[in-house]
């Protein structure tokens with residue numbers, strides 16, 4: 329599949345790709361402004377997926393296990409008409425990159441999106457990452473109707489994953505978590521749930537890293553979903569440090585199998601210290617042989633207890649699940665979740681030429 333030739337506006341011809349240095353406000357602030365304007369355009373509110381410090385923390389350390397290369401598109405780096413990023417992994421999945429692409433809302437339908445997409449694909453080729461996937465979220469009001477559903481297929485991309493966003497109002501009504509916990513505990517008699525805020529205790533770090541390495545392979549995912557990752561205690565510490573630099577606290581619960589003493593599951597919740605209104609549920613995993621014991625729910629309750637104890641001014645807990653992950657959806661529904669949007673992943677394998685081959 330190739331892109332049809334199109335008439336290009338004269339100003340678009342002078343536009344080019346710029347690599348954005350997140351340490352330089354003159355470059356980063358205009359980049360972030362386009363992202364934020366796009367989020368407001370989609371949502372109608374000024375909700376942010378990642379705050380500026382969170383982007384910076386993930387973009388500056390090029391030696392991190394995953395870091396973000398930021399790009400803008402326009403005549404000058406100070407006045408981008410489109411922005412994007414490529415996630416670069418160091419240790420695993422080095423044949424693929426996850427990207428974002430946003431055109432400033434008042435600059436759309438002028439060919440900038442197509443031009444920047446091609447430029448990002450060229451970058452991915454240069455980086456020897458022949459598989460590229462663009463992530464995009466849809467707010468409740470545009471769910472199922474986002475523009476990427478038109479543009480993605482036109483560009484030769486395939487919808488690989490659809491994750492549904494659910495929000496849980498916080499705090500929960502008095503007694504609700506106690507009720508659920510006592511309902512679920514009998515199934516989990518062989519397990520101990522432990523939880524903490526901040527770094528993983530040293531004695532559990534190796535085991536927690538082992539679980540992280542199988543997370544992306546064991547959790548349901550799309551056709552080209554992430555494969556097994558390489559984690560050890562050092563990478564776990566690096567991950568914890570990055571989260572701290574992002575201005576977030578990490579609240580973790582694990583399930584310990586009493587007979588063997590092994591960790592068989594974990595659940596992470598994060599909350600921003602400066603913007604605690606929305607806390608995010610990140611990964612939750614119970615390894616296959618230990619499923620069916622209500623461990624996912626009990627670990628989530630344990631992280632919620634940490635949030636309660638911390639006194640964070642949180643009003644919403646947000647979680648994303650693959651649309652087909654029924655066990656996790658049922659669990660979130662029991663915890664009071666309601667659907668508020670979705671996130672999509674559009675994937676293509678890049679040919680050596682200019683346009684992607686659909687997968």
Ligand SMILES: CC(C)(COP(=O)(O)OP(=O)(O)OC[C@H]1O[C@@H](n2cnc3c(N)ncnc32)[C@H](O)[C@@H]1OP(=O)(O)O)[C@@H](O)C(=O)NCCC(=O)NCCS
Pocket residue numbers: 334366429430431432435436437438439440441442443462463464474475476478479480482674
């Ligand atoms: C998707 C997005 C990047 C497109 O940028 P853009 O500059 O408007 O796109 P272009 O002008 O290059 O148009 C690309 C194609 O999509 C079509 N298109 C773009 N917006 C459209 C819309 N709202 N309705 C119908 N078709 C549309 C164009 O007509 C064009 O088709 P053609 O090549 O057959 O003529 C932009 O709308 C955006 O930032 N959306 C929010 C984030 C997002 O969805 N990112 C993309 C993830 S894959």
